[in-house]
Amino acid sequence: MRTAKSGWAPNRKSHISKQRGLFVTFEGIEGCGKSTQAKLLARWLKAQGHKVLLTREPGGPRISEQIRRILLDARHHAMHPLTELLLLEASRRQHVDEVIAPALTGGVIVICDRFADSSAAYQGSGRGLDPALVDRLNRTATAGCWPDLTLVIDVPVDVGFARAARRQRRFDRMEAQEKRFHHRVRNGFKALAKAAPARVRLLDGRFPPDVVQAAVRQLVWSRLAPGKNAKEPRKT
Numbered sequence: 001m002r003t004a005k006s007g008w009a010p011n012r013k014s015h016i017s018k019q020r021g022l023f024v025t026f027e028g029i030e031g032c033g034k035s036t037q038a039k040l041l042a043r044w045l046k047a048q049g050h051k052v053l054l055t056r057e058p059g060g061p062r063i064s065e066q067i068r069r070i071l072l073d074a075r076h077h078a079m080h081p082l083t084e085l086l087l088l089e090a091s092r093r094q095h096v097d098e099v100i101a102p103a104l105t106g107g108v109i110v111i112c113d114r115f116a117d118s119s120a121a122y123q124g125s126g127r128g129l130d131p132a133l134v135d136r137l138n139r140t141a142t143a144g145c146w147p148d149l150t151l152v153i154d155v156p157v158d159v160g161f162a163r164a165a166r167r168q169r170r171f172d173r174m175e176a177q178e179k180r181f182h183h184r185v186r187n188g189f190k191a192l193a194k195a196a197p198a199r200v201r202l203l204d205g206r207f208p209p210d211v212v213q214a215a216v217r218q219l220v221w222s223r224l225a226p227g228k229n230a231k232e233p234r235k236t
């Protein structure tokens with residue numbers, strides 16, 4: 001069980017203090033394969049009989065999705081880095097309170113496509129905001145609802161860009177940042193994996209999706225208490 005290290009006492013503490021499900025997050029630069037891997041994992045875990053919730057950041061509940069629209073709007077060039085961080089943390093707080101913490105309390109495996117580590121990498125390493133400030137706001141916004149396992153899918157920036165460019169839509173405000181920014185973000189994720197190796201695992205995302213997924217499943221499987229929550233995993 002985890003408790004908030006700092007900050008404001010959540011008004012629905014019961015959700016947060018009785019965390020029972022498994023909280024898995026996917027991280028990495030644009031186009032690394034987070035959404036692909038998150039969906040494959042969710043499908044597999046459901047097939048094993050688990051209750052699974054697949055969600056994403058910025059986003060989730062209605063308030064957070066509205067904040068997402070502001071954050072990703074390519075017209076918002078003037079957004080100050082601190083505005084960006086505060087909006088993300090506001091969105092995150094709502095997401096944790098309305099969706100993630102209640103699901104974990106109900107024994108659900110929550111899979112989140114980006115979470116607090118994205119703020120450390122994007123707003124900290126990418127934008128150059130003070131890492132201690134980002135960490136403090138992350139801890140406050142998540143109120144102890146912290147991932148059990150974080151999978152960083154690592155690819156070179158050019159690989160991620162090439163994949164993201166194949167998606168049939170315009171680049172959003174974050175994707176449209178210069179390459180140097182995305183290099184800093186990638187290095188930020190690598191540093192997080194080095195700093196917290198028990199939680200944050202770096203996976204080589206250059207391999208085909210099924211190869212990456214096999215590594216993902218192995219790591220997730222090792223975190224599920226045998227016999228408590230799970231039947232034997234199928235190979236598919």
Ligand SMILES: Nc1ncnc2c1ncn2[C@@H]1O[C@H](COP(=O)(O)OP(=O)(O)O)[C@@H](O)[C@H]1O
Nearest residue numbers: 030031032033034035036163164205207208209
């Ligand atoms: N391991 C992989 N190898 C090749 N292409 C991939 C791989 N993983 C994902 N893709 C493709 O790259 C694009 C971006 O993947 P996506 O999962 O949306 O990345 P992200 O969510 O990290 O931005 C998609 O078209 C997807 O099908």
Ligand SMILES: [Mg+2]
Nearest residue numbers: 034035036113
């Ligand atoms: Mg995605």
